Amino acid sequence: MTLNPCTLLVDNGSHRAESTLSLRRIAESLGSQLGREVHPVSLLHSTKVDPSDLGGIPAQIFEPFLKKQRENGENSFLVVPFFFGHSAAIYEYLPQRVREIGVDWPELEVRVAPSMVKLDEPEDVRVASILGDLVARKIEKEGLVRPAVTLVDHGTPRVAVNKVRNHVANQLAEVLKDKASVVEASSMERREGDEYAFNEPLLENLLGQEKFGRDVVLSMLFISPGRHAGPGGDIAQIRQEAEKGHEGLRTFGSDLFATHPEVVNLLAERFAEGLAGAPVAGEVPAPEAG
Numbered sequence: 207m208t209l210n211p212c213t214l215l216v217d218n219g220s221h222r223a224e225s226t227l228s229l230r231r232i233a234e235s236l237g238s239q240l241g242r243e244v245h246p247v248s249l250l251h252s253t254k255v256d257p258s259d260l261g262g263i264p265a266q267i268f269e270p271f272l273k274k275q276r277e278n279g280e281n282s283f284l285v286v287p288f289f290f291g292h293s294a295a296i297y298e299y300l301p302q303r304v305r306e307i308g309v310d311w312p313e314l315e316v317r318v319a320p321s322m323v324k325l326d327e328p329e330d331v332r333v334a335s336i337l338g339d340l341v342a343r344k345i346e347k348e349g350l351v352r353p354a355v356t357l358v359d360h361g362t363p364r365v366a367v368n369k370v371r372n373h374v375a376n377q378l379a380e381v382l383k384d385k386a387s388v389v390e391a392s393s394m395e396r397r398e399g400d401e402y403a404f405n406e407p408l409l410e411n412l413l414g415q416e417k418f419g420r421d422v423v424l425s426m427l428f429i430s431p432g433r434h435a436g437p438g439g440d441i442a443q444i445r446q447e448a449e450k451g452h453e454g455l456r457t458f459g460s461d462l463f464a465t466h467p468e469v470v471n472l473l474a475e476r477f478a479e480g481l482a483g484a485p486v487a488g489e490v491p492a493p494e495a496g
Contacts (some may be wrong), residue, residue, distance in 0.1 A: 211282040219248030223259035228430035291323035319480025334377030354419030359427040361393035414452030
């Protein structure tokens with residue numbers, strides 16, 4: 207039997223309209239490439255965005271979306287995660303919601319494609335290659351010579367998520383080679399306590415260090431604009447404060463991941479892998495780095 211599931215491109219969701227608009231743009235491009243409709247759906251948060259900021263079309267979130275599709279006779283779904291990897295949102299929250307919804311919906315089938323970063327396949331450098339190209343474009347645009355590069359993420363209470371940051375940073379160093387003087391991972395923020403020290407170094411502490419560099423390109427491990435990585439967001443404020451506090455420091459943010467044309471090809475591959483997988487039954491396994 208040929209599977210023809212209702213396909214969702216799923217992100218975590220944001221209170222910022224820019225994030226939903228970005229998700230919609232990528233979903234439309236992915237749908238054009240696949241020759242099928244791809245629905246832009248967030249797990250949470252996005253329904254708080256005023257529809258007037260979204261062209262009059264309200265954002266959709268996961269559970270209400272599935273239930274609405276059930277009314278239309280749809281029972282089979284494929285989730286393509288617009289996540290770098292290993293988020294509790296995909297590996298814990300989503301399966302939990304599927305199990306609970308399925309109690310009264312025995313026909314429900316939900317498949318989940320792999321996230322974009324595969325820790326258990328170190329030869330898969332697709333994400334690092336995209337990030338590397340974005341950094342290289344920034345280096346060329348600004349006329350920089352072997353700047354320092356930091357791959358900056360949000361920061362996390364989960365070691366599994368942090369492993370993704372470090373894994374991609376190592377790959378990014380290989381991709382950039384001599385285009386950068388150094389490549390180091392950093393986080394925007396972290397929780398207090400020694401148990402969360404794996405997030406170090408924090409971006410605010412890394413910027414301005416003499417040993418790191420005076421020209422620094424931030425490779426943004428953020429998919430779409432929002433309150434952290436968007437214009438005037440948290441990352442921009444950290445950069446501004448660092449430049450004020452360290453004479454001669456210049457920082458440059460690369461474009462965000464979702465702006466790169468190769469992203470759609472990567473998601474199309476993940477769609478095909480998800481289509482060949484089994485429906486969620488219990489939990490979605492999160493592979494560990496080998």
